[in-house]
Amino acid sequence: METGRLEAFSDGVFAVAITLLALDLAIGGPGPHQPALATKLHDHWPSFAAYAVSFATIGIIWVNHHALVRNFAKTDRPLLFLNLLLLFFVVSIPFATSTIAAYLLAGNADASLAAAIYQGVFEGMSISFTLLFWWAIRREHLRVALTAQQGRQATIRFGIGQLGYIAGIGLAFVSAPASLALSGLVAVCYIFERTPAAPQLPGGQRQGDHGEHPGA
Amino acid sequence: METGRLEAFSDGVFAVAITLLALDLAIGGPGPHQPALATKLHDHWPSFAAYAVSFATIGIIWVNHHALVRNFAKTDRPLLFLNLLLLFFVVSIPFATSTIAAYLLAGNADASLAAAIYQGVFEGMSISFTLLFWWAIRREHLRVALTAQQGRQATIRFGIGQLGYIAGIGLAFVSAPASLALSGLVAVCYIFERTPAAPQLPGGQRQGDHGEHPGA
Amino acid sequence: METGRLEAFSDGVFAVAITLLALDLAIGGPGPHQPALATKLHDHWPSFAAYAVSFATIGIIWVNHHALVRNFAKTDRPLLFLNLLLLFFVVSIPFATSTIAAYLLAGNADASLAAAIYQGVFEGMSISFTLLFWWAIRREHLRVALTAQQGRQATIRFGIGQLGYIAGIGLAFVSAPASLALSGLVAVCYIFERTPAAPQLPGGQRQGDHGEHPGA
């Protein structure tokens, strides 16, 4: 099977999930017992912080998904279902984001639980992405096979993210805001990180599009 | 007519519907008379269960739609309208999901009605998909005609799903949670089921893309 | 400019708008002073009726948009902005739908106003579509020019819809439910109507894709 619709459906889900994040920013209108807008915005900071971290995280996983899938020569049913597993966690992010935003400042077990759920959803997303990656390698679905070094680099990439999110789950029980900050840090690392997820194809084109073989 | 926009529009609807499912997971923030977050999450389990079942069901129907439409050589107006009928039921799933989630534990006629509606929407989706399939066969819209055996297999596939959902409607009046569990079981069956919905085309490419004929 | 992104963006807007329609179907959960679910669903019928009519109307305008744009050889800036005007009305449909659903049974000036707004949004959509069509003809953007007869047929098609919606605005002030029923009737007419919006291209392929000229 081709990758066109896998990409189109995934892009749709990523796009809707990233846009729905902002729905939770809504603050009520003015009213007799309402504080000033500036006060409300200030008190609302956990929503803005969680929005920024979740936006960056979904954005990065989209960039990585893009880099991975463009190296797919074909798909099969298990790959489609592993992709659905990844999307399951992506779709859960707006819920996890609104929960951590609501409870971040509760300063008790609720805040920790909300932060742990948030990190847990990211961990699930990260594990699903890794499964997608390994299935593609194992079944030789890639246009250009990874070298041993690229495999190691990819393992390090995925490992860092997963360890970061597991550390975040632990940190949630110490400090929910610190746990959120850690997720933000993981996102910033991925933005500036330069290890290619897929071998660089020459000329900005998908190798194989015109029938060349990897060795050509 | 080509299938490109049929796919793009359908993918958009599937993607929005599957992502909107998660909106219903929202639990309120902390407050003076609110129970602990852990308690709220626990009491909220019907929402999570219904979310998981609906996500899996939309995901599977997307995979099947993908497999069917990639074997379409062309579309016509009736096919577009049959596809709209399918999407009508897909778009209704978030509503049916939030209704069953709200009433699942009511333990009375309301729970049964909510579960029956939920199963009814799935049954409608399944029937629309079957109509789409048969119209495509009857009008010879497929790139590669099905063999008699493939036709039988497809009939069995569709039949199992439809019988499952009809059984679910009946079961709803005995036990709403059991009815929801049955839908989950149908989804799991489809995930691990391996009957191809469309003949396997060699080389991971759409036959006909470069002008070959089915017999070539 | 090419039509690819015009189609992709439009498909996205159509898909989101048609899926958001269902958000308004939400009925509250059970509660101490809540009527039975069956009663609530029954009282909620204007929402279901308005949902069905709006779904069919957006679906049909998508089918027509599909048929029109696939005959575009190219786009220009005015065409993109006329398309945005069309999408402006499409995006307004969920609002108009939830308003008519809420006021349909009020049985007074409010019901009439809500129904008139609903018809007015459809009328605006229909006029925008006609403008898009005429600009494409005037600027010779079509792959295959319309014959005089096809032009007449298209004029009749568009005219019927627009007259229907204008009649609907008037009817709104007599009976809001009758006005909604009229929109449903217009939708049903379009589903079974067979006048092609664009000349039929042979072989199910876009003429011109491989450089043929209309006369070839």
Added chain:
Amino acid sequence: METGRLEAFSDGVFAVAITLLALDLAIGGPGPHQPALATKLHDHWPSFAAYAVSFATIGIIWVNHHALVRNFAKTDRPLLFLNLLLLFFVVSIPFATSTIAAYLLAGNADASLAAAIYQGVFEGMSISFTLLFWWAIRREHLRVALTAQQGRQATIRFGIGQLGYIAGIGLAFVSAPASLALSGLVAVCYIFERTPAAPQLPGGQRQGDHGEHPGA
């Protein structure tokens, strides 16, 4: 990397954001203490005005994005992240729109702050678009290089928008409605403005699609 998925994901985000704008138009249903629908619609005018301005602004930035990206020969990671920065502001527009709609008539510091946030989100969007444009030029990602005159024209285009939005931030502290009106004026200017954002490619096709070089 190719631009296909950059376009698809961006189109998805633009489409969802532009459609979510209309969610905020919702006015409650009839009730014992509710004013007449006509009164509610009249009092609701800031929502309609903000909706129209935001719709036009997202529509225009989409048209410009379309014009820019179709001249991209390829993308790289920084370009994907600059595009995400642009989308971050696009996704924030529904929040900014609902805030200005709620506070526009408060007539005090809240109205000014809400209008300044609204203009600030547009300014951020405009700056991100300019960064995307300059990165594409600097890294020679364009299919057809801009002439010095085109570069000047583009600078003027971007400068006008950014100055307009900065003026809007200032004007917000004088009059929130005037600030909203200014954004509407900027949108109207862009609709009727004719400076091409990218060199016109002959024949309505992307130059380079079939391997021609810019000089060919």
